[in-house]
Amino acid sequence: MASTRHVIPFAELGRQDVGSVGGKNASLGEMTAHLAGAGVRVPPGFATTADAYGELLAGHGLRGRIEEQIVRLREGAALDEVGAAIRSMTLAEPLPPGLRAEIVAAYEQLGRDEGRADPEVAVRSSATAEDLPEASFAGQQETYLNVRGTARLLESVHRCYASLYTDRAIDYRERMGFDHLQVALSVGIQTMVRSDLAGAGVIFTLDPESGFPEVIVISAAFGLGETVVSGQVDPDEYTVFKPSLKDPELDPLIDVRVGAKRRKAVYAEHGLTRTVDTTPEERSQRVLTDTEVRLLADWALTVEGHYGCPMDLEWAKDGLTGDLWIVQARPETVQSRRAASTLRRCRLTAAPGTPLVDGTAVGEAIGSGPVVVLDTPVDLDRFPAGGVLVTGITDPDWEPIMKRASAIVTDHGGRTSHAAIVSRELGVPAVVGTGRATQALPDGQKVTVSCAEGGRGKVYDGLLAYEETETDLAGIPATRTHVMLNLADPSAAFRWWRLPADGVGLARLEFIVAHQVKVHPMALLHPERLDHADRCAVDQLTEGYLDRTRYFTDRLAYGIARIAASRWPAPVVVRTSDFKTNEYARLLGGRPFEPVEANPMIGWRGASRYYSDGYREGFALECRALHRVRDEMGLTNVIIMIPFCRTLEEADRVLEVMGEEGLRRGENGLKVYVMAEIPANVILAEEFAERFDGFSIGSNDLTQLTLGVDRDSEALARVFDETNPAVTRSIETLVPRAQSVGRTVGLCGQRPSDDPAFTEFLVKTGIDSISVAPDSFASVKQHVAAAELARYGEGRTAPSGTRWPQAEQPSPSRQ
Numbered sequence: 001m002a003s004t005r006h007v008i009p010f011a012e013l014g015r016q017d018v019g020s021v022g023g024k025n026a027s028l029g030e031m032t033a034h035l036a037g038a039g040v041r042v043p044p045g046f047a048t049t050a051d052a053y054g055e056l057l058a059g060h061g062l063r064g065r066i067e068e069q070i071v072r073l074r075e076g077a078a079l080d081e082v083g084a085a086i087r088s089m090t091l092a093e094p095l096p097p098g099l100r101a102e103i104v105a106a107y108e109q110l111g112r113d114e115g116r117a118d119p120e121v122a123v124r125s126s127a128t129a130e131d132l133p134e135a136s137f138a139g140q141q142e143t144y145l146n147v148r149g150t151a152r153l154l155e156s157v158h159r160c161y162a163s164l165y166t167d168r169a170i171d172y173r174e175r176m177g178f179d180h181l182q183v184a185l186s187v188g189i190q191t192m193v194r195s196d197l198a199g200a201g202v203i204f205t206l207d208p209e210s211g212f213p214e215v216i217v218i219s220a221a222f223g224l225g226e227t228v229v230s231g232q233v234d235p236d237e238y239t240v241f242k243p244s245l246k247d248p249e250l251d252p253l254i255d256v257r258v259g260a261k262r263r264k265a266v267y268a269e270h271g272l273t274r275t276v277d278t279t280p281e282e283r284s285q286r287v288l289t290d291t292e293v294r295l296l297a298d299w300a301l302t303v304e305g306h307y308g309c310p311m312d313l314e315w316a317k318d319g320l321t322g323d324l325w326i327v328q329a330r331p332e333t334v335q336s337r338r339a340a341s342t343l344r345r346c347r348l349t350a351a352p353g354t355p356l357v358d359g360t361a362v363g364e365a366i367g368s369g370p371v372v373v374l375d376t377p378v379d380l381d382r383f384p385a386g387g388v389l390v391t392g393i394t395d396p397d398w399e400p401i402m403k404r405a406s407a408i409v410t411d412h413g414g415r416t417s418h419a420a421i422v423s424r425e426l427g428v429p430a431v432v433g434t435g436r437a438t439q440a441l442p443d444g445q446k447v448t449v450s451c452a453e454g455g456r457g458k459v460y461d462g463l464l465a466y467e468e469t470e471t472d473l474a475g476i477p478a479t480r481t482h483v484m485l486n487l488a489d490p491s492a493a494f495r496w497w498r499l500p501a502d503g504v505g506l507a508r509l510e511f512i513v514a515h516q517v518k519v520h521p522m523a524l525l526h527p528e529r530l531d532h533a534d535r536c537a538v539d540q541l542t543e544g545y546l547d548r549t550r551y552f553t554d555r556l557a558y559g560i561a562r563i564a565a566s567r568w569p570a571p572v573v574v575r576t577s578d579f580k581t582n583e584y585a586r587l588l589g590g591r592p593f594e595p596v597e598a599n600p601m602i603g604w605r606g607a608s609r610y611y612s613d614g615y616r617e618g619f620a621l622e623c624r625a626l627h628r629v630r631d632e633m634g635l636t637n638v639i640i641m642i643p644f645c646r647t648l649e650e651a652d653r654v655l656e657v658m659g660e661e662g663l664r665r666g667e668n669g670l671k672v673y674v675m676a677e678i679p680a681n682v683i684l685a686e687e688f689a690e691r692f693d694g695f696s697i698g699s700n701d702l703t704q705l706t707l708g709v710d711r712d713s714e715a716l717a718r719v720f721d722e723t724n725p726a727v728t729r730s731i732e733t734l735v736p737r738a739q740s741v742g743r744t745v746g747l748c749g750q751r752p753s754d755d756p757a758f759t760e761f762l763v764k765t766g767i768d769s770i771s772v773a774p775d776s777f778a779s780v781k782q783h784v785a786a787a788e789l790a791r792y793g794e795g796r797t798a799p800s801g802t803r804w805p806q807a808e809q810p811s812p813s814r815q
Helices: 015-034 050-074 079-092 097-114 150-165 167-176 226-230 280-284 290-307 396-402 418-426 490-496 509-517 521-525 532-541 548-567 581-585 616-632 648-660 679-683 685-691 699-707 725-740 756-765 774-797
Strands: 007-009 045-048 121-127 143-147 185-191 199-204 215-222 236-241 253-257 263-267 273-277 311-317 324-331 342-348 357-362 366-373 388-391 407-410 430-432 446-450 456-461 466-472 482-487 504-508 572-575 638-642 672-676 694-697 744-748 769-772
Touching: 007 015, 007 097, 015 045, 015 050, 015 121, 015 185, 015 290, 015 324, 045 097, 050 079, 050 097, 050 150, 050 185, 079 150, 079 167, 097 150, 097 185, 121 150, 143 150, 150 167, 150 185, 167 396, 199 226, 199 290, 215 226, 215 290, 226 263, 236 290, 236 548, 253 290, 253 548, 290 311, 290 324, 342 446, 357 407, 357 418, 366 407, 366 466, 388 396, 396 418, 407 418, 407 446, 418 430, 430 456, 482 490, 482 548, 482 744, 482 774, 490 548, 490 774, 504 509, 504 548, 504 744, 504 769, 509 548, 521 532, 521 548, 521 616, 548 572, 548 616, 616 638, 616 648, 638 648, 648 672, 648 685, 672 679, 672 685, 679 685, 679 699, 679 725, 685 694, 685 725, 694 725, 699 725, 725 744, 725 756, 756 774, 769 774
Parallel strands: 366 388, 388 407, 407 430, 482 504, 482 769, 504 572, 572 638, 638 672, 672 694, 694 744, 744 769
Antiparallel strands: 007 045, 045 185, 121 143, 121 185, 199 215, 199 311, 215 236, 236 253, 263 273, 311 324, 342 466, 357 430, 357 456, 366 446, 446 456
16 A cells, blocks of 8 residues: 655645645646746745645544534633634654654755755745635735745744734634534745845736726736735736737736835845835836736736636746746636626715725725734734724734725735735735825824725715715616717726726716826927926936836826726727817916916817917827727727817818828728717708717717807806707717718717616617716617517617627737
């Protein structure tokens, strides 16, 4: 009979060995054995087996003594008392001699393979029920980094065994219904990657907040990866679009956010690690180059394809060799369990006022309660159920408290920090990386924590009213009239990917400029015209950019790309900037470039700016960003729309300027639309149709210019009415005239969301599309279906023609 194996090299393991070496080590073995040929690099190592742990439990009746402690816990004994007792008796039990000998022999062989004695290794726990799709034990057991020498290695292994009974691990298994003694522990020993001299981080093969499956999200910080996982730093974040990743000639990097990265973990003396401040240069620099991001994303896509499910990976870069490595891989366990046919949304129903603090939103929910500021975990009975936990960072010791909280707010951390990961699993809203919550939020203050307003989570004073709704996506009817979305905030675009929308009918460039670029484009082109204060502010905003115009095109392109990716390959109509002069002037550095107008609403806005000396250079930057999104990133579903185009001559001049910047109508499938918001657009519909591929009715401007009413005038609010016959007759005139020459007509505005009768009117005109806010989509879709049933009968769901083609998928190559 073969003797029990205490140690197995990664190269001999696979995912079928979870019962023997746990999910973490089985996955490392699976990648080592099956993905090395595809270029995926995994540091070499070996794992102890569950049988080896079983031998430890058999010694001196340890298993029975652990059982006695679990019985005590269920009879009311304190969790921390029971956990401490089990860990103490585990450490007091000597490691079996056979296990010790095999660990030493495997470690020495690893050193020979690496060409050096006593190599530094990482020692990681891997529970035998860990990383299954229905459970995540990640982070509940201990990890020891920079371990060198047999004595420290054996000690670290022993401590990993004891960590199977940390308070947090016991609590989790009790909550999830796992039998404690049916969970064994394997220990992975893996060559240490010198990421202390470079960087490390986490990869998700979907968006971790929304579950959007077409992106890979990579977080990165300098130094060892423990600062990212623990939430000690605000890391860089790189978003990669999978369809473009498959084409080697496209740039798949659709968003880059450079984090603060104020701390990093490095080696210390005697084989330990320590955390130090990063330099100012490191804080402003990216951790990864575009080439490195693409390589990691390629590996992540390969791993996901091999496993057949979304994955959560950890990576590290060796600062001595420059090599990248995958050091862990596990199935993603939060979004993969979410019901795909139900969309749950929260919405504040009260005016919130100015937030007390804000940070990165985790989840999409809202929670409220009294603030409980803590520096360290406390006994559960000292934390009130429903309190708002406010702390610097969290680690697994906080989990019993976190599950009692109504919301979580931290000073530090990003979307892959411990606080973010656990709050997603618990379904608790969290705002992480606020920088100052522990100072700004006094203990006991009643607050509302909102993660339902986009990528930034906000903490408001008071217990604000909010509502929760669930939409059954399977119950939304199909319609022949396309119902599309109005999207402005790129950070929130992925939240709506499950909605069965026909694309985006309006993405407003000015929102991205105001909230993500934050500076007037002409101020970047002509800083000599700025005063000292504005010039300093621009310098600070564009830190790290030698070419400040690149800052503008980067921020703008990333914002457009996120929205376009969220609906790929359905059409996404992006309207070029339509600020009024008074709004442009309020941007950083804007005042020297904007005239003071008596009536900006009908002044120098829209198309008239794009060819004029005062803004032609700024429009060129907009065009470069759009060209980058379509032609470099491959998001050819982007349709460009020109607002407030008064005359045919103006249309010709704008199209000429666009062509000079590489945006030529018809090239690479480019379609250009025009807003129909001026009576001239309706009167000269056929002539405008010769120059543009479609129309989008802007009902607000069309109403104010048809009726001669300032839409912002309170005194004339009673006169402003989109259902006035003069307005509706204009719409009834435009739709058939445009369609007769093969042009699409849509409407983007609030009225269909508020007025089912107006929706019915639009359907009767035969309009091609209606674009509405995401939270109105389901109700408008129902109204459209009802109107179509009345007009077309049961044949209402027939396609409305071929006027809305989807973009072609990027090909594997563009040879």
